[in-house]
Amino acid sequence: MTRAKELLKQRYYKPIKDQPELFVGIELEYPVVNLSGNATDVSLTKQLFVYLLNNFDFHADKFDSDNNPIQLIDQVSGDMILFEVSYNTIEFAFAKASRISEVEERLDTYLSMIQPYLRDHNHELQGWGVNPNWAKNDNRPVKSPRYEMLMDFLELSKAKNDSFFHDYPEYGSFICGSQVQLDVSKTSYLRVLNAFNQIEGPKAVLLANSEFWGSDWDLALSRDVFWENSMHGVFKENAGVFPKAFKNEDDYFSYLSETAIFTAKRGEETYYFEPIRAKDYLTRPYIEARSIQGEVATIVPNEEDFKSHRSYQFQDLTTRGTVEFRSVCTQPFSATFAPAAFHLGLLVNLETLEGILKDAPLFEVFDYDYPRIRRLFSKKKISKTDFKLILPLTEALLTCAEEGLKNRGFEEEVYLAPLQERLAALKARLD
Template sequence: MSRSIDLLKKRYLENIKEKPDLFVGIELEYPVINLEGKASDIEVVKDLFRYLPSVLGFTIEKVDDFGNPIQLLDPVSQDTVLFEVSYTTIEFAFGRAESIQEVEKRFNFYMGMIQKKLGEANHAIIGSGIHPYWEKNENQPVAYARYQMLMAYLNLSRSKTNIDLHDYPQYGAFICGSQVQLDVSKSNYLRVINAFNQIEAAKAFLFANSEFSGEDWDTKISRDIFWEESMHGIYPENVGVNAKLFKDEADFFDYLNHSAIFTAERDGETYYFYPIRAKDYLGIPEIHAFALDGEEILLYPQEEDFQTHRSYQYQDLTTRGTIEFRSVCTQPLDRTFASTAFHLGLLLHLDKLEAYLRTAPFFTTVGRDYKFLRRQFSKKQLTDEEETAIVEFSKALLLLAEEGLEKRGKQEMAYLQPLRDKLGL
């Protein structure tokens, strides 16, 4: 086995338990808008982060280069409220919970405080996968090394003239997603990745919420294009829907070995460089890298650099023994937890889900190119035939998710109601 695969296995398999308890981990990102339709005032949002610790009892976990709080932690629940890439995006990363209701209760409490405070300055959080006034904002990264590195790395696309990438390397500052992490075991993590990879078309149909005003793209999920046609997507294995289902663990890690490493730390400084496949990384004698101020430097690959490896697949195996489902746009505020309930219910019914997917009529009609299907069923207009096929497929999945939640016995089925309404059930 290659050394790179060894290192990837160590990173991603170390914390997977054989029989984990099932907890729910939820991360929600939101744009903060100026209600007058102007650029968001980042001083208003910075001021919010100075105010929140006093009313919520959170501690300040991280500050930016100027001493402004950018990440707040509740020591009891382990909930975190932070800036995600820019000062106009707020993320709620909830500590692991036993039920969706627990998270919803805390979310509503935080939102009540936050919306009231933002409202005093005519600002608000809204449930959208893209900042509606992205064009008016500065779209600068938070003054913090990791975010500055990410934006600078994405900006390398401007010098990649031979590859067809979009013209919005600053997109990290204005797209927002809704992620859920669920515990998996050594024996089922690959099954989970494969099963959920097959349902991306339905998720595109059910959860699309990021139409982009800057281009005439025929999609309701511009986030997909931003990710895939940016520096993150130079190697297709690095991002989005997996191109294939995995036969076994070796097959999966071979795929992960084709994903990218693009950043490294030396003596507390963060550097970035053109992406290098994990499999090639240790064999490269030297790397032309950039410091955050743009200065060029030569780096020599080290095994420790695999500790910052991060792929952006939509079914993402994390270092915490969970799968993170990352393909859903931020949802309207009245359906915040529908996506969580959908994923959770299907995971609880994994055997039935797999059995259904083996013979689902949907795939007989449209084929099994999962990457293509995700893009196809996020289009703004579907044909009657496509609409019929995707609605039937989504209904079958929704019923499985409901059964799974019912079996779990925590009264979480109500969160699926917005999806029932959309599908006319």
């Protein structure tokens, strides 16, 4: 085994428990929208954090370079409220919970604090996967090394004159997602990665909510293109759908070693550079890098840099012994917890899920090309023929998730109602 694979195993495999207790970790990102249709007032969003800090039970643990609070922690629950990439997006990163209803209750509490304040100033959080006023907004990053580095790195695509790249390297400032992390075991994680990778087409049908307003993209779900046709997608292994099922642990970590490293810290300075495959990183005698101040430096790769490794696949093994599902757009508020419930229900009913996927004719029709299936069903216009192929599988997945949630006994199946309504509407179109 190469040293790169060993380091990746230490980072992602070692934290996995043999028999973990199942917790739910949910992250929700929302655009702050100016109701007049103008740009989001970022001075207002910064002041919102001060208001929360001064009036509720939060403490600030991160500040930007202008000393504005940019990450707040609820002192009771440990939940975090933070700016995600720009001052136009607010993320709720919830501490792990035993059931979804716990997270729902806490989100309702936070929204009761935040929405009235924003609405008093003609703004509000809205349930979209793309900020509707993205073209007017101040899309500069939050003034912190992590986000400034990330934006500088993504902007490397501007100089490449390559049609592979889209024209919006600032996309992190205006796209919003709904992520869920679920605990997996050493015996289940590969099964989970393989199974959930196969359902990205049905998820696109049920959960697309990121039309790119002001563009001519024929996509109801644009977030994939933003990731995959950016610097994050220079190596196709680094972002998106896995092209195949993994045979075993070594197969998976071989694939992971093809992903990218593009940043490193030296002292207090954060550097970025052209992406380098993880497997090749330690063989480089030196790397030409840039700081967020624009200074060019020569750095020598070392093993500690693997601690900053992160890939952007739709099913990611994390450093916390969980799989993070990260391909879903932010949903309307009426469907906020539908993605978490869908993933959770399928995970606890994994054996049934695998049986459904094994017998699904959809995959044979499309030659088991999972990335192609995902992109096809992300479109605004999908033919009746293609809908007829995917809707039976989608319906079976919803039933499987519902059974799994019912077996948990917490009445979490109610969160699937928006997806069942969406499926019923799609089926009606075929009549």
